[in-house]
Amino acid sequence: MTARKGNLMMVRDDIKVLDATIRDGGLCNNFEFSDEFVQELYKTNIKSGVDYMEFGYRASKNLFDESQFGKWKFCAEEDIRNIVGDNISDMKISVMADVGRTDFKEDFIPKAESVIDMVRVACYIHQMPAAIEMIEHFHTLGYETACNIMAATQANTGQLEEALEMLGQSNVDIIYLVDSYGAFYPENAGDYVKKYVEVAEKYGKQVGFHAHNNQNLAFANTVETMSYGASYLDATAMGMGRGAGNCAMELLLGFLKNPKYNLYSLLTFIENYMIPLKASGVKWGYDIQYLLTGQLNRHPREAIAFTKEGRTDYCEFYKQLLDFD
Amino acid sequence: MTARKGNLMMVRDDIKVLDATIRDGGLCNNFEFSDEFVQELYKTNIKSGVDYMEFGYRASKNLFDESQFGKWKFCAEEDIRNIVGDNISDMKISVMADVGRTDFKEDFIPKAESVIDMVRVACYIHQMPAAIEMIEHFHTLGYETACNIMAATQANTGQLEEALEMLGQSNVDIIYLVDSYGAFYPENAGDYVKKYVEVAEKYGKQVGFHAHNNQNLAFANTVETMSYGASYLDATAMGMGRGAGNCAMELLLGFLKNPKYNLYSLLTFIENYMIPLKASGVKWGYDIQYLLTGQLNRHPREAIAFTKEGRTDYCEFYKQLLDFD
Numbered sequence: 001m002t003a004r005k006g007n008l009m010m011v012r013d014d015i016k017v018l019d020a021t022i023r024d025g026g027l028c029n030n031f032e033f034s035d036e037f038v039q040e041l042y043k044t045n046i047k048s049g050v051d052y053m054e055f056g057y058r059a060s061k062n063l064f065d066e067s068q069f070g071k072w073k074f075c076a077e078e079d080i081r082n083i084v085g086d087n088i089s090d091m092k093i094s095v096m097a098d099v100g101r102t103d104f105k106e107d108f109i110p111k112a113e114s115v116i117d118m119v120r121v122a123c124y125i126h127q128m129p130a131a132i133e134m135i136e137h138f139h140t141l142g143y144e145t146a147c148n149i150m151a152a153t154q155a156n157t158g159q160l161e162e163a164l165e166m167l168g169q170s171n172v173d174i175i176y177l178v179d180s181y182g183a184f185y186p187e188n189a190g191d192y193v194k195k196y197v198e199v200a201e202k203y204g205k206q207v208g209f210h211a212h213n214n215q216n217l218a219f220a221n222t223v224e225t226m227s228y229g230a231s232y233l234d235a236t237a238m239g240m241g242r243g244a245g246n247c248a249m250e251l252l253l254g255f256l257k258n259p260k261y262n263l264y265s266l267l268t269f270i271e272n273y274m275i276p277l278k279a280s281g282v283k284w285g286y287d288i289q290y291l292l293t294g295q296l297n298r299h300p301r302e303a304i305a306f307t308k309e310g311r312t313d314y315c316e317f318y319k320q321l322l323d324f325d
Numbered sequence: 326m327t328a329r330k331g332n333l334m335m336v337r338d339d340i341k342v343l344d345a346t347i348r349d350g351g352l353c354n355n356f357e358f359s360d361e362f363v364q365e366l367y368k369t370n371i372k373s374g375v376d377y378m379e380f381g382y383r384a385s386k387n388l389f390d391e392s393q394f395g396k397w398k399f400c401a402e403e404d405i406r407n408i409v410g411d412n413i414s415d416m417k418i419s420v421m422a423d424v425g426r427t428d429f430k431e432d433f434i435p436k437a438e439s440v441i442d443m444v445r446v447a448c449y450i451h452q453m454p455a456a457i458e459m460i461e462h463f464h465t466l467g468y469e470t471a472c473n474i475m476a477a478t479q480a481n482t483g484q485l486e487e488a489l490e491m492l493g494q495s496n497v498d499i500i501y502l503v504d505s506y507g508a509f510y511p512e513n514a515g516d517y518v519k520k521y522v523e524v525a526e527k528y529g530k531q532v533g534f535h536a537h538n539n540q541n542l543a544f545a546n547t548v549e550t551m552s553y554g555a556s557y558l559d560a561t562a563m564g565m566g567r568g569a570g571n572c573a574m575e576l577l578l579g580f581l582k583n584p585k586y587n588l589y590s591l592l593t594f595i596e597n598y599m600i601p602l603k604a605s606g607v608k609w610g611y612d613i614q615y616l617l618t619g620q621l622n623r624h625p626r627e628a629i630a631f632t633k634e635g636r637t638d639y640c641e642f643y644k645q646l647l648d649f650d
Contacts, residue, residue, distance in 0.1 A: 254617070
C-alpha cells in the first residue's frame with residue numbers, strides 16, 4: 001500500500017494545477033466564450049498561480065463544422081496567440097485532442113513554432129494503441145504529452161493494467177486518471193490512483209487526476225488522489241464543466257498550501273464573469289439527476305437531457321435509468 | 326492507526342442514519358414547516374429505511390418567544406404526536422437540546438410516557454460539565470442520549486481528549502463529532518473520528534458524525550468518518566441545513582449498501598416538497614462565501630449575512646474575513 005505523500009500543511013512542489021474551464025466548460029456552452037472572458041481568465045490564472053491553462057480541443061475541421069461551434073473547439077494557433085501573445089508568463093498552455101476526432105498529423109506544428117506547451121490525448125481504454133500513436137507524434141514534435149484515459153471506472157482491472165503498462169513504455173509525460181462519470185468514492189479513487197502512481201514511478205512519469213462532481217465528490221476525490229501521489233490536478237472556475245462539472249478551482253486553490261496559489265483574482269473573476277455566465281442560462285453543476293448517474297457509474301447523457309428539459313421528476317428518472325440497465 | 330471498518334460493498338449493521346432536516350433545516354426557515362411537510366417527510370423516512378428522525382429543538386419557552394418561531398423549535402410532545410401518533414414504525418424519534426437554551430428539568434417527561442426515543446445534547450467544549458448533567462438527567466428519565474460536541478475543529482487536542490474521557494465515563498450512548506464550520510478535509514475528519522472511536526470502544530459507546538457542506542465535503546467527510554467507525558450518520562433532504570447545509574440524504578442513502586435503504590420515496594419527496602421549498606426562497610447550500618469561512622475554520626455567520634444581502638462581491642468579502650482575524 002502506497003503511503004500518503006506530504007501532509008495537510010506542507011507544500012508539495014510536484015503539484016501542478018491545470019485550469020480546464022474553457023475546455024470542459026466549453027461543453028456547456030458550445031465553446032462560445034467571448035474573447036474578453038478568455039483573456040480575463042488567462043490573466044486571472046496567471047495571478048492565481050495556476051500552472052497550466054487548457055484552451056480547448058483541437059478538433060478536426062473535417063469532422064466538425066466550424067460554423068457550428070465556438071473557436072475553442074478548434075484552438076487555432078492564431079486564436080490562442082490572439083489571447084496570450086507569446087505567453088511570456090510562467091503558466092503553460094495546453095490543448096486536448098480526442099482520439100478519432102482530430103487531424104493530428106496535419107493540424108499540429110512543431111512545438112518550437114507554437115505557443116502550446118502540452119497536448120493532452122483523451123481516449124477510451126480500447127483506443128490505447130491509437131492514443132499512443134498520437135502521443136509519440138506529439139512527443140516527436142516537441143510537446144509535453146498527457147494521456148487521459150476516460151471512464152476509468154468502467155474499465156476492467158486487467159485492461160487498465162495493460163493500458164498503464166503501454167503508457168509506461170511510451171514517451172508520454174503524464175498519465176491521467178479520469179472519473180468521467182463522477183462514480184468514484186474517495187476510497188476508490190485512492191485505490192485507483194495508487195496503481196497509476198506505481199506504474200508512473202516505475203517509468204519516471206507523473207500522474208494527474210480529472211474529477212467530475214456528480215456525487216459532490218470532485219474536490220474530495222482530487223484531494224484524496226493528490227494525497228496518494230497525483231501531481232497534475234484539473235479544476236475549473238466554479239466547477240464549470242459538462243453535466244455536474246469538475247473540481248472547483250476556488251476549492252482547490254484554497255486547499256493548497258503553496259503560497260504561490262491565491263484566491264483574490266479568482267474571486268473577482270467569478271463575480272465579474274462566472275456569475276453572469278450562470279445568470280445567462282448556461283447550466284452546469286451538481287444536481288440530483290447527476291448523482292443518480294454517478295451512483296450507477298453511467299455516462300451523464302440522460303441526466304444532461306433531463307436538465308435541458310427542465311424536469312424535476314427525479315423518481316421517474318431514476319426508474320428510467322434502472323430500466324436502461 | 327485504526328483500520329477501516331468493512332468495505333465499499335458490504336453492509337455494516339451498526340450504521341444508523343439520522344434525518345435532521347427539520348432540526349438543522351429549521352435554522353433556514355425559522356422552523357416554519359407545514360404539518361403536511363413534516364408528515365410527508367416522516368412517511369418518506371420510514372419508507373427510505375432511515376433509522377432516526379429528529380423533529381427539532383426542545384428550546385426553552387422562557388428564553389425564546391413561542392410566537393416568533395415555528396413549533397419545531399420547541400417540539401412539544403403533542404406536536405410530535407400530532408404527526409406520528411404513537412410512532413408504531415421501527416424508526417426512532419429524536420429531539421435536540423442545546424446546553425443553556427433548554428429547561429431540561431421541567432420540559433421532559435419520562436421516556437415511558439413520551440414518543441421521543443433519543444435526546445441529543447449539543448454543547449461547545451467548555452460546556453461539557455453542563456452537557457453531562459443534562460445527559461445524566463435524560464438517561465435517568467429513560468432516553469437514549471447523544472452528545473454533539475460542536476465546533477470540534479476549534480477545540481484544542483487536550484480539551485478534546487478530556488471531553489471525550491468525561492463522556493466515556495458518563496452514561497451517554499453516542500458521542501458525535503460535529504464539523505460545525507465545514508472546516509474538515511476528509512483526512513482531518515478521519516484523524517479526529519479515530520480518537521472518538523478509540524474512546525467509544527473503550528467505554529462501549531457509539532460514535533456519530535454531523536457534517537456541514539461549506540467546502541462541498543459533507544458527504545465525503547461522512548463517508549470517511551463512517552469508514553473509520555462512525556455509526557450514527559446525520560443527513561438531511563437535499564442537504565437542507567444552516568448556511569452551506571449538511572450531508573445530503575440522497576447521497577448517503579445511495580452510497581449505503583444495506584438494502585433496507587432506498588431512494589425512491591426520497592426522490593418523490595424532494596420533487597414534491599424540497600424543490601418548492603427552495604423555489605419559495607428558503608436558502609441553503611454550498612456557495613463560495615461558505616467555502617471561504619470553511620477554509621478559515623470560522624463560524625458561518627458572516628457568510629449567512631452575505632447570502633441574505635444577496636451579495637456576490639466574493640473578493641471583498643474574503644478581504645473582510647481576513648480583516649476580522
